[in-house]
Amino acid sequence: xxxxxxxxxxxxxxxxxxxxxxxxxxxxxxxxxxxxxxxxxxxxxxxxxxxxxxxxxxxxxxxxxxxxxxxxxxxxxxxxxxxxxxxxxxxxx
Amino acid sequence: xxxxxxxxxxxxxxxxxxxxxxxxxxxxxxxxxxxxxxxxxxxxxxxxxxxxxxxxxxxxxxxxxxxxxxxxxxxxxxxxxxxxxxxxxxxxxxxxxxxxxxxxxxxxxxxxxxxxxxxxxxxxxxxxxx
Numbered sequence: 001x002x003x004x005x006x007x008x009x010x011x012x013x014x015x016x017x018x019x020x021x022x023x024x025x026x027x028x029x030x031x032x033x034x035x036x037x038x039x040x041x042x043x044x045x046x047x048x049x050x051x052x053x054x055x056x057x058x059x060x061x062x063x064x065x066x067x068x069x070x071x072x073x074x075x076x077x078x079x080x081x082x083x084x085x086x087x088x089x090x091x092x093x
Numbered sequence: 094x095x096x097x098x099x100x101x102x103x104x105x106x107x108x109x110x111x112x113x114x115x116x117x118x119x120x121x122x123x124x125x126x127x128x129x130x131x132x133x134x135x136x137x138x139x140x141x142x143x144x145x146x147x148x149x150x151x152x153x154x155x156x157x158x159x160x161x162x163x164x165x166x167x168x169x170x171x172x173x174x175x176x177x178x179x180x181x182x183x184x185x186x187x188x189x190x191x192x193x194x195x196x197x198x199x200x201x202x203x204x205x206x207x208x209x210x211x212x213x214x215x216x217x218x219x220x221x222x223x
Contacts, residue, residue, distance in 0.1 A: 002106035003098040006158075009110030013117035013151075020117075020124035020143070027128050027136075035192040036133055042184060043127050043140040046148065049173070050120055053151045054113060057158050060098075062167075065155070069173055076180040080187055087191035 010058045017054060021047045038082045045075030105161030109154045116150025123147060133192055137185055144181040149174055 021044060028040035049071045056064030081091050098106070119142045126139030152174040159167040196204045 002101055002103045005103075005106045005110050006098045006101075009114050013113045016117040016121040020121045023121075023124035023128040033133065033192075033195070035188060035195065036136065039133070039137060039140065039188060040127060042188075043124055043143060046140065046143045046177070047120055047124065049177075050116065050143070050147060050151045053155050053170070053173070054117070057109070057113065057155050060162065062159065062169075065170060065173070069176070072173055072176055072180075076176075076184060079184040083184065083187035083191045087187070087194050 006057075010054055013054050014051065014058075017047055017051045021051070034086055035083075038079060038086065041082070042075060042079045045071060045078070049075070101158060101161040105157055109158040109161070112150045112154030112157065114150075116147045116152075116154065119143060119145075119150065120147035134189070137189055137192075141181060141185070144177050148177045 024040045024044040024047060028037050028044065031037055049068045052064050052068040052071065056062065056068070085091050101109070123139050123142030123144075126142070127136055130136045130139060152170045155170045156168055159170070193204060197207075
């Protein structure tokens with residue numbers, strides 16, 4: 001019973017997160033401006049992080065938690081650098 | 094693969110599944126808003142659903158699952174929740190400021206004018222720490 005509950009919930013959750021990643025990819029491809037693409041990339045990072053967390057629960061392995069943490073950190077740095085670039089035209093002043 | 098599922102009690106499986114579904118649903122709603130909303134300043138609000146309770150729900154579900162599976166408190170996932178909660182306002186503030194700066198320099202309509210407030214902005218000539 002609890003095996004079935006976890007399997008169904010994880011399947012539905014991973015499908016939802018995959019659809020969310022598709023929505024973010026659509027916004028990143030369509031634009032229309034650069035800040036929309038950066039925002040969509042940020043959302044894509046977050047969705048990928050949540051996808052890895054769900055995958056960690058699915059496999060019962062805590063290794064994926066560290067990958068999710070690294071994705072979160074890199075996503076933060078990437079979005080800040082891109083926002084800085086959009087504002088100033090350079091990243092490091 | 095399903096060995097760990099069988100080890101958790103039923104209440105933990107139900108609770109963990111509910112939190113995981115909540116998190117994934119909120120992430121989906123946030124991404125749907127990101128794809129559907131009209132202007133950038135509307136869209137910038139949508140992904141915060143995924144980063145607040147989306148990440149919170151997934152982290153809670155993961156914590157409950159691993160705590161029940163390992164029969165000891167496993168709370169290192171809370172690092173992700175704290176980190177995402179702290180960093181999202183910073184990134185979205187910077188992105189919003191960059192967007193409004195670009196819109197102002199392009200003279201796009203619908204952008205509020207620069208108000209001379211008591212807080213010195215970066216464009217003030219008498220900036221003290223210049």
